[in-house]
Amino acid sequence: MTDNADLAISVRGLTKRFGDKTVVDRFDMDVPRGSIYGFLGPNGSGKTTTIRMMCGLLVPDGGEGECLGYDILTQSRRIKEHVGYMTQRFSLYEDLTIRENLDFMARMFRLKDRTARVDKALDDLGLKDRADQLAGTLSGGWKQRMSLAACMLHEPRLLLLDEPTAGVDPKARRDFWDEIRRLSAKGVTVLVSTHYMDEAVQCDFIAYIAYGRRLISGPAGEIPNIIGLHTWQVEGGDISALEEELREDERVGQVARFGPVLHVSGTDQAALDEVAHEHIKRGTHKWTAREAGLEEAFIYLMAGARDNFAVPGGAQ
Numbered sequence: 481m482t483d484n485a486d487l488a489i490s491v492r493g494l495t496k497r498f499g500d501k502t503v504v505d506r507f508d509m510d511v512p513r514g515s516i517y518g519f520l521g522p523n524g525s526g527k528t529t530t531i532r533m534m535c536g537l538l539v540p541d542g543g544e545g546e547c548l549g550y551d552i553l554t555q556s557r558r559i560k561e562h563v564g565y566m567t568q569r570f571s572l573y574e575d576l577t578i579r580e581n582l583d584f585m586a587r588m589f590r591l592k593d594r595t596a597r598v599d600k601a602l603d604d605l606g607l608k609d610r611a612d613q614l615a616g617t618l619s620g621g622w623k624q625r626m627s628l629a630a631c632m633l634h635e636p637r638l639l640l641l642d643e644p645t646a647g648v649d650p651k652a653r654r655d656f657w658d659e660i661r662r663l664s665a666k667g668v669t670v671l672v673s674t675h676y677m678d679e680a681v682q683c684d685f686i687a688y689i690a691y692g693r694r695l696i697s698g699p700a701g702e703i704p705n706i707i708g709l710h711t712w713q714v715e716g717g718d719i720s721a722l723e724e725e726l727r728e729d730e731r732v733g734q735v736a737r738f739g740p741v742l743h744v745s746g747t748d749q750a751a752l753d754e755v756a757h758e759h760i761k762r763g764t765h766k767w768t769a770r771e772a773g774l775e776e777a778f779i780y781l782m783a784g785a786r787d788n789f790a791v792p793g794g795a796q
């Protein structure tokens with residue numbers, strides 16, 4: 481084990497092929513220890529495959545790297561001891577109670593002090609009052625929370641969360657994220673794949689992947705700059721009519737509506753400023769230049785996001 485003090489994950493050139501399809505292509509990633517790292521990308525872009533390679537669950541066809549200081553190619557067993565992996569599918573037993581599910585997981589991990597660990601997980605994740613409820617009767621949000629408790633039983637140093645809140649309502653999603661931040665504050669590193677903007681904005685770092693390639697990565701606050709996105713904020717007047725008009729304007733990259741306010745963005749600053757100044761002259765709305773935020777950046781990235789690798793008109 482070669483302990484890299486700063487990085488929980490460091491991989492280079494990860495490549496995976498299924499048949500003649502390269503689904504992950506020379507992928508590099510560095511995840512700082514203790515950070516919350518958001519992994520964004522369209523459906524089928526290779527996020528799950530990358531996550532599985534990074535924790536030693538799937539053998540890459542090319543590339544190398546370390547996870548928690550262990551070699552992803554040769555030390556996958558050691559990696560699994562320290563990683564909590566929450567998959568997209570709910571994989572616990574619906575006809576067992578929460579406590580029984582956690583106890584079953586604790587047995588699978590061959591944990592010592594099983595009862596104490598289960599009690600602690602129930603307590604930590606606010607599941608104590610529902611410990612005897614059948615998992616099948618839980619709402620989506622509580623199921624996710626139980627899955628997280630199951631991942632945390634062996635006190636992992638790294639959490640890999642693959643779209644952990646898909647289909648969960650916004651309130652439950654916020655509660656779930658309170659837990660993620662709490663764990664992160666305790667020093668647990670979190671790598672989370674997501675399609676949701678409200679989750680992306682909670683991350684310290686972001687990587688965006690499309691067609692198996694990493695297109696962008698960096699500290700969340702720098703992503704708009706890395707894309708080269710410029711934004712004007714517009715308010716007042718008939719905002720819906722203006723929104724429609726701006727969407728038709730080829731000089732505008734994107735228009736995002738936030739209640740009564742529009743964020744009008746693009747990567748061609750000269751063209752965008754030209755639009756703004758024409759409208760300022762008209763005087764119907766208030767135009768203010770503002771720094772592009774992660775919200776705009778997220779919309780920009782996801783706008784180009786069609787299902788990757790999908791067979792046109794058919795199943796993948």
Ligand SMILES: Nc1ncnc2c1ncn2[C@@H]1O[C@H](COP(=O)(O)OP(=O)(O)OP(=O)(O)O)[C@@H](O)[C@H]1O
Nearest residue numbers: 498503521522523524525526527528529530789796
């Ligand atoms: N075992 C497999 N055999 C063949 N193809 C696979 C296998 N696993 C994944 N794929 C294909 O690899 C591509 C990437 O899939 P992956 O699940 O990694 O993407 P993803 O970004 O996690 O997508 P999603 O957001 O929909 O979960 C897809 O086209 C998928 O169909």
